[in-house]
Amino acid sequence: DTGVSQDPRHKITKRGQNVTFRCDPISEHNRLYWYRQTLGQGPEFLTYFQNEAQLEKSRLLSDRFSAERPKGSFSTLEIQRTEQGDSAMYLCASSFLAGGTVGETQYFGPGTRLLVL
């Protein structure tokens, strides 16, 4: 088990450019989550997938953000027309949901640090 991986680890872009991040979950995990973490804060939920279905999106996820999980394996998070306020760490987590959700443990990747100039 190689854990959750994310690519790239760091991204610097100019305002107005599009960026795409990739997350590879732990194999056989059926749920995948995206979070955003700004400096000095805890992670904030953005969206999650169960298999290939995107089941919930936070109000933080503006129209410029889109996430996909084709075939229920890896996921991508795209930000269009980036703004300086998008600068943050983007974390991906995966879990295996077998029953109740309360005890579902999410395992996180190393994150992608985005800096928008």
Place this chain on the structure above:
Amino acid sequence: AQKITQTQPGMFVQEKEAVTLDCTYDTSDPSYGLFWYKQPSSGEMIFLIYQGSYDQQNATEGRYSLNFQKARKSANLVISASQLGDSAMYFCAMRENNNNDMRFGAGTRLTVKP
């Protein structure tokens, strides 16, 4: 609405001593789970320990234990025999049965002194 409060922005502890990191939460859902994560400077969130709201005993995982006081809505993390490698940010998080997202506190930065 859910709310997680970590009142200690920073904590210091001497190596080999024990330290308690505070966490209080607010929920009206009778079924919920509480989690602690460690985030070193590398950025990865590392799962440490879990406590369910219906669990009768406090959770323990090696040097980590969770002091769960349901009536007070607190879930403090106790780290025993601190090591230099324990220096990191620590986040408390909660998951309600009726919500799919996990809410995190603002974190506590722990520094272990040699």
